[in-house]
Amino acid sequence: MEISKIGVVGAGQMGNGIAHVAALAGYDVRITDVSQDALDAAMTLINRNLERQVTRETISAEDKSAAMGRIAPTLTLADLGECDLVIEAATERETVKQAIFEDLIPHLQPHTILTTNTSSISITRLASRTDRPEKFMGFHFMNPVPVMQLVELIRGIATDRQTYDACLKVVQRLGKTAASAEDFPAFIVNRILMPMINEAVYTLYEGVGNVESIDQSMKLGANHPMGPLELADFIGLDTCLAIMNVLHDGLADTKYRPCPLLTKYVEAGWLGRKTRRGFYDYRGETPVPTR
Numbered sequence: 663m664e665i666s667k668i669g670v671v672g673a674g675q676m677g678n679g680i681a682h683v684a685a686l687a688g689y690d691v692r693i694t695d696v697s698q699d700a701l702d703a704a705m706t707l708i709n710r711n712l713e714r715q716v717t718r719e720t721i722s723a724e725d726k727s728a729a730m731g732r733i734a735p736t737l738t739l740a741d742l743g744e745c746d747l748v749i750e751a752a753t754e755r756e757t758v759k760q761a762i763f764e765d766l767i768p769h770l771q772p773h774t775i776l777t778t779n780t781s782s783i784s785i786t787r788l789a790s791r792t793d794r795p796e797k798f799m800g801f802h803f804m805n806p807v808p809v810m811q812l813v814e815l816i817r818g819i820a821t822d823r824q825t826y827d828a829c830l831k832v833v834q835r836l837g838k839t840a841a842s843a844e845d846f847p848a849f850i851v852n853r854i855l856m857p858m859i860n861e862a863v864y865t866l867y868e869g870v871g872n873v874e875s876i877d878q879s880m881k882l883g884a885n886h887p888m889g890p891l892e893l894a895d896f897i898g899l900d901t902c903l904a905i906m907n908v909l910h911d912g913l914a915d916t917k918y919r920p921c922p923l924l925t926k927y928v929e930a931g932w933l934g935r936k937t938r939r940g941f942y943d944y945r946g947e948t949p950v951p952t953r
């Protein structure tokens with residue numbers, strides 16, 4: 663089955679990146695969100711990120727305008743009905759994702775593959791609430807999507823071979839590399855990465871270091887491109903907390919207990935870069951540590 667139209671649900675940082683790389687690879691893309699503001703912001707960001715690639719001469723100006731021309735933003739979920747593949751990239755909350763699938767399914771064609779960019783939630787459980795568990799799987803991009811090479815592909819218990827192969831072909835056409843992960847809480851990358859980020863927050867909470875010393879230690883001492891707290895702000899602290907809760911609930915092991923300080927930041931609405939405040943304050947010219 664040839665995939666030519668891709669639908670993206672959720673136009674946040676992941677959704678806009680997915681639309682960007684899909685359009686650049688020649689797919690027709692429909693992207694939807696709950697607000698026009700989110701769609702406008704996504705289109706502005708995609709335009710800016712493509713322009714960055716033109717400036718760095720990794721793509722031509724013609725590639726950029728062709729890619730922009732292939733992306734159709736819409737507020738109507740039913741407009742994704744023509745797509746051969748849908749990638750859900752809305753907020754990391756199971757009830758939100760279930761409600762999207764319920765609304766979307768009546769509009770889908772029988773052959774359409776339904777996927778989720780979830781960072782942690784059970785693919786099998788999400789699939790079981792749809793009409794097509796055999797055509798459902800995890801399609802997990804990394805942030806920032808235009809830069810990161812990896813896509814985790816996660817089969818649910820019922821996912822069939824053709825669905826997996828069709829998604830693998832899409833990953834290859836995007837110029838990315840797939841890693842196959844089994845359907846257990848947070849899969850591979852976040853099973854390893856998120857406890858490290860959570861431990862960095864405990865290190866801060868217990869006063870072992872401050873924001874600056876913790877990030878500097880991991881950047882200079884372990885050669886990480888970003889410190890763990892800077893990375894948490896980049897991912898979104900709400901998403902980090904949601905992933906830790908899935909690990910804690912799903913594996914029932916206290917080693918995954920989310921740090922109370924992470925919970926406090928989320929409760930304050932300090933979600934990181936997207937709200938301009940998290941472990942750093944981004945409201946001025948340069949980020950300032952909040953602790």
Ligand SMILES: CC(=O)CC(=O)SCCNC(=O)CCNC(=O)[C@H](O)C(C)(C)COP(=O)(O)OP(=O)(O)OC[C@H]1O[C@@H](n2cnc3c(N)ncnc32)[C@H](O)[C@@H]1OP(=O)(O)O
Pocket residue numbers: 711714715718720780781803804805806807808809810851852855887888893897
């Ligand atoms: C939570 C989950 O479920 C899973 C996850 O995604 S976990 C998060 C995984 N991501 C990471 O770990 C990212 C760690 N950070 C990094 O790799 C780097 O800091 C970074 C790539 C984000 C930026 O790198 P940098 O060297 O500081 O910045 P810079 O030199 O400006 O950019 C490097 C490249 O990235 C591009 N770039 C940077 N930020 C970008 C963004 N937000 N969107 C698109 N492109 C971006 C730049 O255009 C540049 O491209 P070229 O190499 O083609 O010139």
Ligand SMILES: NC(=O)C1=CN([C@@H]2O[C@H](COP(=O)(O)OP(=O)(O)OC[C@H]3O[C@@H](n4cnc5c(N)ncnc54)[C@H](OP(=O)(O)O)[C@@H]3O)[C@@H](O)[C@H]2O)C=CC1
Pocket residue numbers: 671672673674675676677694695696697700751752753754755758762779780781782802803804805896897898901936
């Ligand atoms: N951040 C990261 O580094 C990564 C995240 N992911 C996963 O990708 C998904 C999206 O994350 P991310 O882009 O960071 O989150 P964001 O918060 O940036 O974006 C989520 C978007 O989904 C929108 N949304 C919420 N409900 C609906 C709905 N019912 N229909 C359509 N859109 C909706 C939100 O709108 P509003 O703001 O109005 O609520 C928001 O625009 C999550 O599952 C996350 O776990 C995967 C890899 C990396």
